[in-house]
Amino acid sequence: MxxxxxxxxxxxxxxxxxxxxxxxxxxxxxxxxxxxxxxxxxxxxxxxxxxxxxxxxxxxxxxxxxxxxxxxxxxxxxxxxxxxxxxxxxxxxxxxxxxxxxxxxxxxxxxxxxxxxxxxxxxxxxxxxxxxxxxxxxxxxxxxxxxxxLSAPLIPVFDKISVMPLVGTIDTERAKQIMENLLEGVVNHRAEVVLIDITGVPVVDTMVAHHIIQAAEAVRLVGAKCTIVGIRPEIAQTIVNLGINLEDVTTTSTLKKGVEQALAMTSRKIVEVQE
Missing domain, CATH: 1.10.490.10 (Globins)
Structure with a gap:
């Protein structure tokens, strides 16, 4: 058969x-x-x-x-x-x-x-x-x-200035990846100022804020300055209501303002060119 x-x-x-x-x-x-x-x-x-x-x-x-x-x-x-x-x-x-x-x-x-x-x-x-x-x-x-x-890339945007844009939710595993990429990137890019952009993070609770603060502290330990950008009004209100202390962390509402601050920290500024 x-x-x-x-x-x-x-x-x-x-x-x-x-x-x-x-x-x-x-x-x-x-x-x-x-x-x-x-x-x-x-x-x-x-x-x-x-x-x-x-x-x-x-x-x-x-x-x-x-x-x-x-x-x-x-x-x-x-x-x-x-x-x-x-x-x-x-x-x-x-x-x-x-x-x-x-x-x-x-x-x-x-x-x-x-x-x-x-x-x-x-x-x-x-x-x-x-x-x-x-x-x-x-x-x-x-x-x-x-x-x-790709979930936590550190992108050099200017000499000595790098940005880490975060999008989506942040759990413990991803926070570990953020920390590793951040510290490795600071050393590799010789960054003096790092901007952590949380504009794309939908919810910032106690755990997320804790992870971000830890990342900022780790950046300072390797000799760079850290600024958290993208603090929207609702996130600011949540942080205040939760009693999260961000006094030791520099923050701005937008990435543009963060870049301006970072340039100032590295003795530079944006100048309009007259035609």
Missing amino acids: RKKIFQYVQSHSDEILNEWIELMRTEADDRAVQAMSDHMFVKTSADFVALVMSNFSESEEVFHERAVDFSERIVRLGWPLTMMTDGLRVFGQIVENGMKKEGIIDQVSYFDFTAEINNWMFPMYKTITQAYTTSWERTVSLQKIALQE
Whole structure:
């Protein structure tokens, strides 16, 4: 029976692919279909069907390598895991219906067909699922590292003056990243004044204020001055209501004022040029 399945799949590969694409367009997650062009969807579908077919003729090691390579590509394309598991189910369904239609399997041989197709499909489910999961975890890990690096950048804007714009919520893990990037950046950029811009921080509570004050104190310990900019009226009111002490920290309402203060601290100022 395995030989009959293999022969049918090989001789009807184009028909299977076309039917698979049409069925997956209607059954698959809309986000996966809409996330790529029609040409890319057809090409990726063809690659997937070719991967499934290769399990008949290639060794387990070679199939695993191909599954890992394909999984890495579809993770980047945004295909969910269900696209692959549903794809295997649809593939088996197409083969079964086609072989029934051509009289290759009947009621007598159907049991042998079911046993053989399951023996063929289940290991593929496991291999493809593991390959996809590994690729997904690796991608998420790399993205997390990249986001951490971008979540608290220290940007040199003038000689001896750097700015750290903060956007979004600040938790303990991110506060640690802010501290590390801040101290490392001050040394690398030889900054004398650092502006911590909290304009994009939606909520400043006791914990957030504590982290920011700690960062400012750490900057002073490495020989630089620190100013917190972006103190909006509602944040100022919150800080007062919470009783948070910012007496030892220089603050301004806007980044523009902070830059002007930083220039003054480094014996410079902005001068308008007369035409």
